[in-house]
Structures are given as structure tokens and as C-alpha cells.
Amino acid sequence: MSELKQELKEKIIEQLNLEDVAVDEIQDNDPLFGEGLGLDSIDALELIVMLDKDYGIKLADPKEGRKIFESVQTMAAYIEENRSR
């Protein structure tokens, strides 16, 4: 699980072009949207694509994303449970 969280932090930084953010600056429970990393709706779409492409998870209901993308912790937990690759 900790490896997956590390991997997710690296992917979030790379895919969302967070040039000024280092991996160790993202805490597992930091909110990704709003006050935390300050991600927005376009980033949410990028994350949905990432789940599909890298972990084989298709979000049938986009509303699910609100809980899944709360933090790196919640993302990692969801991926562990649902991944197909």
C-alpha cells in the first residue's frame, strides 16, 4: 500500500504538471481538491483517465470520484480493492 501511495503521488505530479510540488510535500491524507493541492475539475478528468489506463478501473458513476479522489489515501485504498491490472 505504501508503494502504491508513493506511485500515485509521482503520477499525480507528473500527469497534472505540478512542477512546484515534490512527492514528500503531499501527505497521504491531504485533500487533493480545494484547500490541499488545489486540483480542479479538469484534473478530476485526468485522474479518472489515469485510473482506467493504469489500473483498469472504470468509474461507472462520476459522482463516485468525489470520495475516491479525496486524498492519496482514499485513492490507494480504492485502487487496491478494484484494480484489474
Place this chain on the structure above:
Amino acid sequence: MKKSVYINSVGSVSAQKTFDDGFLENIEQRSDTVLAVVAPNYKDYIPPAAARRMAKGIKMSTVSAKNAMQGAGVDENEIDAIIVGTGLGCIGDSEKFVSDIIDNNEQFLTPTRFIQSSHNTVAGQIALGIGCKGYNFTYVHSAVSFESAVLDAKMQLEQNEARTILVGGVDELVDHHVSTHRLIGHIKEEPVDTMSVLKSGTSGAVFSEGAHFFVLSNQKRTSCYAELMALKTFNTLSPGQLGDNVGNFLKEQGLTEKAIDLIVLGYNGDVEFDGYYDILAKGPFSETPQAYFKHLSGEFDTASGFGFWVANKILKHQRIPDPVKLNDLHRVTFETVLIYNQYRGENHSLMLLKKC
């Protein structure tokens, strides 16, 4: 009655350090076949949260546009229209988006690259940045893309359909574009020193990128650089037709070749096509002060924006920097400047500026 059109300010990001107030005091001398821009510190101009989704062309344009607006002292709400010319738009993200389609078997396409993969992204992003809901247009027409944007602005200002327009030209360098143009021989095979481009004796050009923005208005400001008198483009023009067309262009303005105080030529060191410039430089303008600029800016679809920047700066400062001098002729004052550009014998343009 037509209103006059003034260039109230200039902004540039190019292969030279042009994003500040200087005027080619220190030249970036390089020996290469491709020149990237001398980039400003983008963080000084663009909030990091906004910059992270911006392609290079958008960043260059944002800086250039902001500098132009600041130079003219215009507020964001004074800009009535934004008009941009570009040969290839945000080609970097277009390439990535198309590559993603191929690599991922037409699946997993992400929105950011798609959003930026259109030609009008720059004009749109600038409008979003300054909250301009007015006319927003992008011209894509190879080497006359920038001129097409300027022509649109000129006509709107003359008819008083707009009072102040932000006009620019932008193109960015990316790997695939460069490798394609190397394959077809449009880029020089051997590196050339900046100040030796005209002596290269080889075909092809040194490729580059840049963003040049200008605040045009039908109201002259104290910051004014020049008055835009006339502009004409020609998609095709044979060498034999060039001289007469230039003569007719000037005649329409009540001028002759002798009335021109400076001609700015788009020589790029390509032996196959520089002959067009020779026709004017060694013919009707042989007794006229001459300047050139693509050895400093490199070649790209909107490189004429750099030539326009040079001409405006010369008119404002009344001096020709040594690195752009093509001959040693001089005038006490520079009142009228003609810019002539073409690329590979096509898409010719003439722009006539007057001291304001």
C-alpha cells in the same frame, strides 16, 4: 473617413533577449540549426496554478501580451479584441494528443492536451486571462498568419469597429515538427553562427520560435511606436513580379522607393529563396538603409512578427542596432519603414510603417 492606426506598444519573446525593454544591445550568438527562445522567468508573469496547463506557445504569448499591454498603459477592460496569427498553433500538445491516440489505441485521451491542441488556444487563453469577451480570432496562414491578424485589426480600427486591439503572432518549436522539416530539407544541415547566416551558402533555414504582441489602436498614445500605413499579402509572386508589386504598393500610398528611409528584409540564409530579397536590396532599394532580422530570430511562420518588432523599435528609438544592419547607409531621421517578408518563395508580405 478612415481612422489612422497606431502601434502603441510592443512585446516580444524570441531567440534573443527581447522580453525586457532593451533593443538588441547584447546578442545571443549561437551556432545551431534550431534556436529556442530566450525565455523569461514565466513565474514572474503567470501564477503557477495557471501555468501548469499552458503549452510553451501560450506562456510566451502571455508574457509578450502582458508586456505589450503594460507598455501601452492599457487596462484589461480597454482591449476590445484579441487577434492572433499562428502557423501551427500549440503544435506541441497537438503532437502529444495525436500520439496518445495512436499509442493508446484511441482510448484514455486526457482533456488538457485536447483543450490546447487547437490553433486558437493562445487567443482564447489570453482572453480568459484578461477577461476579454470581445472579438477573438485566430488566423492560420503559413508565413502570412501574423500579417493576416494585423490586417484584420487594421481594418476594424480604421472603420472604428474597435478602438484598441491586442494583435500577435506565435509559433513554438517541437521535436516532431523539427524532425519532419529536417527530413524535407527545410532546416539547414550544418549549424550556422548567428552573424554568418547570410554567408552560409546552403539551402534551408535555421528554425526557431517566438511570440510577438502589439497593442494597436486608432488613438495615439504617448507610448506610440509607429503608425501602420499599409499592409498587403501575396500568396504567390514570381521573382519577376516582385519589383512592380512593391512599386504599386508604395504608389497606392503616394510614395516611391526613394521615400523609404529603411527597408527591413526577411533574409533567412536559404540560398534557394534569398534571391527575392536580393531583387529589392540590389535593385530599387540599393541606395536605401537596409536591415535584416532572421539571423537573430530564426525562421518560423510568424517570424515576421520579430521583423515588425524590429521596425517599430527603430522608428521609436531612431537608430538601427549594428547586428541588424545590412548596409552602412544611414538617414538623419527614419520616417518611413517598409518590411518585406516571404518564406520559400510563397506568402509574401509588405508592411509600411511611419514614425508617429
